[in-house]
Amino acid sequence: MEKITSNQNNRVKEWKKLQAKKGRTKSGEYIIEGWHIVGEAIRHQKEILALMVTDEDFLDQLEFDDTKVPVYLITPEIANHISSTETPQGVFAVLKTEDYHESIPDNLTGAWLLLDNIQDPGNIGTMVRTADAAGVSGVVFGRGTADIYNPKVVRAMQGSQFHMQLFSGDLLDWLAALKKQQVPTYGTELNDQAVSYTDVTPTQTFGLVMGNEGNGVSPEILSWTDQNLYIPMKGEAESLNVAVATGILLFHLFK
Amino acid sequence: MEKITSNQNNRVKEWKKLQAKKGRTKSGEYIIEGWHIVGEAIRHQKEILALMVTDEDFLDQLEFDDTKVPVYLITPEIANHISSTETPQGVFAVLKTEDYHESIPDNLTGAWLLLDNIQDPGNIGTMVRTADAAGVSGVVFGRGTADIYNPKVVRAMQGSQFHMQLFSGDLLDWLAALKKQQVPTYGTELNDQAVSYTDVTPTQTFGLVMGNEGNGVSPEILSWTDQNLYIPMKGEAESLNVAVATGILLFHLFK
Structure with missing residues (x-):
């Protein structure tokens, strides 16, 4: 020594x-x-x-x-x-450091968390840890999402990078692949078409896209999702932290 | 100017x-x-x-x-x-800065979030924001919970301190007051008596105690709660971030 x-x-x-x-x-x-x-x-x-x-x-x-x-x-x-x-x-x-998985798996059974341009390292790490706890099959880092080996990401992940598959890729390719396998995909943007997440029946296979802290999911990506979910809020806060929202959605949606 | x-x-x-x-x-x-x-x-x-x-x-x-x-x-x-x-x-x-409310309200209708020795400023602020979004009546800061005007707490609260009542007090006094008014109280500690939060029927009035990031809810406080809840995890992560867990629990428990 x-x-x-x-x-x-x-x-x-x-x-x-x-x-x-x-x-x-x-x-x-x-x-x-x-x-x-x-x-x-x-x-x-x-x-x-x-x-x-x-x-x-x-x-x-x-x-x-x-x-x-x-x-x-x-x-x-x-x-x-x-x-x-x-x-x-x-x-x-x-x-x-380990390379992200780049290719989309042939079998997309299970839950998939897709990160669209998430910025805050603490949020990213917490989302990976939350996805791990929920038992999702993989997390996909879309363009603009920060480096997974940033010390703040690593700290917030609490070792979840050792438990699960982390992918890097174009979210449009992923949504196309999920659609092809008839896997339901959910966006998270409060708009006219959005339905409350509590109205969605939990399933064992789906893709969930979480968007940028300030700007939400990008319109092009949103247009490729099947349904748009929102979390009804009784209080005055206008929004939830993106990692907290991820937890609420994943733990409800995943059967 | x-x-x-x-x-x-x-x-x-x-x-x-x-x-x-x-x-x-x-x-x-x-x-x-x-x-x-x-x-x-x-x-x-x-x-x-x-x-x-x-x-x-x-x-x-x-x-x-x-x-x-x-x-x-x-x-x-x-x-x-x-x-x-x-x-x-x-x-x-x-x-x-505004003083916390010190006295326990006479009427304890609604949901109450009790923080037992939460340490991380980002977690505290995110928990207040989450409680605000869920529509709880108030958040109680027990002993050891960090200063609410810490810049990291303030940033994570996103203005929720303007929307809701923030209390400071001894959580044992609060639990006694809730018990006196027959309000159900939940601890969050994984032990033999713990039940899955999904087995709890949502209500409009309850108290939820969230504990320290490393050590959980203190035993004395836990002994005063009616029921002890856990969040079943399918994956390999051993725990959830405390603010994410707060979101999952509040959005399920509060009707």
Whole structure:
């Protein structure tokens, strides 16, 4: 186990760079932090390129193969430096980024969550985690949706990237494929044709498109969906957070 | 209209201080930003102590009483300096903080959301916004729940603090009061006695306790609730974000 005590150490500089997309793209690596997520990575047998702890005793609580994983003992100052949170737990790991699945599966049974230009990293991560909890088959990142290895996305996903398939693609191609297999697709835009989600009978196969926080689902994509859902609101708030709306819809729609 | 061009200006320094609890407590003021929230403050006739814009033309889009509201034209640099977001919209206002309601209402008809030691400001704000959308009567902040005027809470609330009653109090007192009026109360802890929320018949009057992100509802508070609910998860995620769970539960339970 190597001890590192300076922020000027070359490895620390490399880890720090993983906070930015440029650094992740160049190295093909990303950083995870916190007991739960690092534990999930180990449990799912992800290749761990580096494991960093602020306390040697922490290693006893992580069941990893110490013949394969390079371990570094770092100072709390370094932990603060490479962390994306204000109160780091002192446990970090570096993983390889995995490419999104690009091709649409032949069999589209199950629920599919399609993200149209979602902007906020916390929202994206929370939506993936919510989709995972609901048991959807996959999440599709449409154009404009932020990078999944952004530290804020990674934190909000809570390890869900290890459980489920994440796709990148043109949502129009996906909607065409779903239509071809007669899978019902739902948009989420409050307009004249919209029906309350409570009026939709839960099913085991469907596609749900969630749109941009400010602008909603783009009109072209919306025109390809079968039905447009809205969530009736009794209070004065004009809208719901997009991840909360995703939870309400997925947990109702999915049988 | 006064023009301000330097971050060293005394007013700018005062606005900057409102990002911290200390500054808010001392002045009794807090800062809001963005078109939607500032618009909501005006629409709800909140007393606006200062209105700051980066572009004079922005004022045409805000219907405020310019004989009463002091307006400041600020530079984009100042906007970045006083903003809590990375991409400020260039519209800010300073409002008076309002005390929470401290006493429990005599009539507890309606839905009540009780927050037990929720930590993350974004979660707190999103829960208030979600409760507002669902049409609950009030949100109660129990001990340990973070300050509502924290900029991240304010941003996530999206103006819901103008629509609904926010209480501060001991949740045990609240649960006793709800019990006395025979209002059903629900805890949210996965244990042997927990029932699926889908088995609960929606009603118009109830109290729902949501617990700390890591530790859940505290045992003492849980012992005072009538029933303990869980959200069945088909996927591999071990839990849901607390604001998403709040949305799923409130939109199902509230008739």
